[in-house]
Amino acid sequence: MTKTPSSQMNRRAVLALTAGAAGVMAAPWVARAQAKAVKVGMPTILSGRVAQLGTSSRNAAQMEVEKANAAGGLAGRAIELVVRDTKGQPQEAARVARELVNSDGCEILIDAEASTGAFAVHEVARDLGVLCIHSNSETSSLTADPKLKLPNAFRCARQGIHDSVAGGTYAAEIVNAKGLTRWATCSPDYAYGRDTTAEFVMYLKRFAPKVEVVAESWPKIFQPDYTESITKLLQAKPQALYSCLWGGDLTSFIDQAGIYALFAQMQFFAVNMADYTALTTVKNLPPGIHSGNRYIKTFPATPQNAAWGDAYRAKYGEYPTNWAWQNALAVNFLAGAAKKANSADGKKLAEVLRGLTIESPFGADGKVTMRADDQTLVDYAVGWGTTIAKEPYVPEMKSVAWQRIFELEAEWKKDKGFV
Amino acid sequence: MTRPALRDAALALAGFLVLAILPLITSSSALIDFVIRCAALGLFATSLNLLVGYGGMVSFGHGLFFGMGAYSFGILMQRTGMPIPLAVLLTLCISALVALVVGAICVRLKEIYFAFVTLAFQMLVHSMIIAWVPVTGGDQGLRGGIPRPAFLGINLSDQKQLYLFSAALLVLGLLAMRHIVSSPFGYALRMVRDNATRAGFLGINVYRTRLTAFVLAGAFASLGGVIMSLFVSGAYPEFAFWTMSGEAVFIVMLGGTANFLGPLVGTGILLLLNDFVTRTAEHHGLVLGSVILLFALGLRKGLLDFVMEWLAARRTRDAATPAPVAVKGTST
Numbered sequence: 001m002t003k004t005p006s007s008q009m010n011r012r013a014v015l016a017l018t019a020g021a022a023g024v025m026a027a028p029w030v031a032r033a034q035a036k037a038v039k040v041g042m043p044t045i046l047s048g049r050v051a052q053l054g055t056s057s058r059n060a061a062q063m064e065v066e067k068a069n070a071a072g073g074l075a076g077r078a079i080e081l082v083v084r085d086t087k088g089q090p091q092e093a094a095r096v097a098r099e100l101v102n103s104d105g106c107e108i109l110i111d112a113e114a115s116t117g118a119f120a121v122h123e124v125a126r127d128l129g130v131l132c133i134h135s136n137s138e139t140s141s142l143t144a145d146p147k148l149k150l151p152n153a154f155r156c157a158r159q160g161i162h163d164s165v166a167g168g169t170y171a172a173e174i175v176n177a178k179g180l181t182r183w184a185t186c187s188p189d190y191a192y193g194r195d196t197t198a199e200f201v202m203y204l205k206r207f208a209p210k211v212e213v214v215a216e217s218w219p220k221i222f223q224p225d226y227t228e229s230i231t232k233l234l235q236a237k238p239q240a241l242y243s244c245l246w247g248g249d250l251t252s253f254i255d256q257a258g259i260y261a262l263f264a265q266m267q268f269f270a271v272n273m274a275d276y277t278a279l280t281t282v283k284n285l286p287p288g289i290h291s292g293n294r295y296i297k298t299f300p301a302t303p304q305n306a307a308w309g310d311a312y313r314a315k316y317g318e319y320p321t322n323w324a325w326q327n328a329l330a331v332n333f334l335a336g337a338a339k340k341a342n343s344a345d346g347k348k349l350a351e352v353l354r355g356l357t358i359e360s361p362f363g364a365d366g367k368v369t370m371r372a373d374d375q376t377l378v379d380y381a382v383g384w385g386t387t388i389a390k391e392p393y394v395p396e397m398k399s400v401a402w403q404r405i406f407e408l409e410a411e412w413k414k415d416k417g418f419v
Numbered sequence: 420m421t422r423p424a425l426r427d428a429a430l431a432l433a434g435f436l437v438l439a440i441l442p443l444i445t446s447s448s449a450l451i452d453f454v455i456r457c458a459a460l461g462l463f464a465t466s467l468n469l470l471v472g473y474g475g476m477v478s479f480g481h482g483l484f485f486g487m488g489a490y491s492f493g494i495l496m497q498r499t500g501m502p503i504p505l506a507v508l509l510t511l512c513i514s515a516l517v518a519l520v521v522g523a524i525c526v527r528l529k530e531i532y533f534a535f536v537t538l539a540f541q542m543l544v545h546s547m548i549i550a551w552v553p554v555t556g557g558d559q560g561l562r563g564g565i566p567r568p569a570f571l572g573i574n575l576s577d578q579k580q581l582y583l584f585s586a587a588l589l590v591l592g593l594l595a596m597r598h599i600v601s602s603p604f605g606y607a608l609r610m611v612r613d614n615a616t617r618a619g620f621l622g623i624n625v626y627r628t629r630l631t632a633f634v635l636a637g638a639f640a641s642l643g644g645v646i647m648s649l650f651v652s653g654a655y656p657e658f659a660f661w662t663m664s665g666e667a668v669f670i671v672m673l674g675g676t677a678n679f680l681g682p683l684v685g686t687g688i689l690l691l692l693n694d695f696v697t698r699t700a701e702h703h704g705l706v707l708g709s710v711i712l713l714f715a716l717g718l719r720k721g722l723l724d725f726v727m728e729w730l731a732a733r734r735t736r737d738a739a740t741p742a743p744v745a746v747k748g749t750s751t
Contacts, residue, residue, distance in 0.1 A: 047703070
């Protein structure tokens, strides 16, 4: 009996089918073996105007995940970061966060969303009970308001109220030294801009009672032209100007104000200046701008912080942003908590995270703490300094003592009815 | 009840039964979430098609009512804790009232003027949401979750029960809208769309017809907003932003305006594309834009319109071609 080509094909087909069937049968076992990794979901903004910040969040977290995995992962289980774009829309943030948990099997969320998205993800965390670390929202009420408190939600990011206390303290010292009593403000017209400016002015007046605000300008967020604000500010002739404009809005304002020589006529306090995204984008960075630290590798002035900034730059070809260090720290906290709890279980990690202190390049004194009572980050480096036009951009940053921040924050919480 | 109305009611019941059985077949939470979002945006887009497809009024401000629904319902639940059905009814009334005021000004205008004034009203309401911080939470949205007290044994904190509730609202909403477009009022609306002057001469009050359609569309859009606010357990200014209206216009373009279920098909396409592409591609905007271009330039109409026309053309062709006659003794 001769073998026909078709019968050979059939045998091959049978072999292929058998192999395929074996593969299908084995798939659940292979999947189960791989499922040992702890999936950490990260909803963030990877498209649109703030995509650079979301990308830096992903990069920084990934860099720390690689380090953590090299050191044994979370209690022996490797971390797998699953990152999804939310386009900065709260309904997408909610949808993506749910999908990460329900469909992708993520056991932990690092919510690298801006504030509105963060509140949406917070509600998902409430519904699903999953461990969630908010890593970018600076809105103080997210953790300060007891009505929003969840046992499974933490914040690993700077806070508006902390920055305002630090800024008010620093500015008051300059005011008292130089007699700058006439002030103006120019901040974006939305909740962050209005709240942060009000808090800064409140603390400034408290420490320097002679200060009066002679002009206020509220440009719209993402506004392209600041001529109206600039001429208003020049006409009011203040001695100092405060702004919490950020990102592209801040750099556009500085470039346009430079044409009118605004910075030669008044001291400029811009809380969001000392971030590489802003520092490297301004065409002619005027010297002497007062700024709070966002992320800068020279503050805290430690070899660990410089090494972290350089490592990030070497890996991704650009300097990290303020969102970057916060997300790196979120992964560090998870690794620290897993080590202490000897578990990767969300509930056990949450228990250990409350009050956990870890060593960190971003700490004011080399350490940061996840404060137990409101489950939020404290003891991170907070400082203010003045800019120069080239690296290191802010050669000297003055730290603000955390004890002072704690005292004033406690008063603020009492005034707001949060305690 | 007329025969078409009975058929629609039977189809709606069948549709609801299919949706109700779905969670028994699959335990996929993603599918459940998908249907809830489909219900919210499907109602929203179908209500827009009442204006665009049936009324010839291209509104660029329809997101106003979606946002209004989400905020009214959320605020009512957070502040009063009233039973959910009552809050839904009140939300529909509030949205209809707002639509009456906005519509009274807008429906007198034609084409681009109508589109721009509706957009202006939407931006006005969006600015109010941002500015009225004590009530709306400003740009941070309504925080703290929306309370969902159980009613009639239904607990909307349970995702599967929320799914059934959303599916029921979707089916009831679609059935009501179908009934509206099949009624004499629906035909009057089409006549106004095609030739308002002729409709006026025939005794139809053009202004009142357009205004009624605007109010009804606003109310149904707000029902979509209610479902979305329950899904995200909050309400955000983005719901009342112009991009939301743009999304509804996209959906209607994708699904088609000539068929009642076109916007629902469009919702499914857009959400599937969005969910799939954002999972797999970094530059998802490019992919989504290309698909929309394909529909706009390639099909030149929505998918359901294209399919229905293709089927109709095929039926006509088959009817026109004489059936082959078999002749004895011949072979082919």
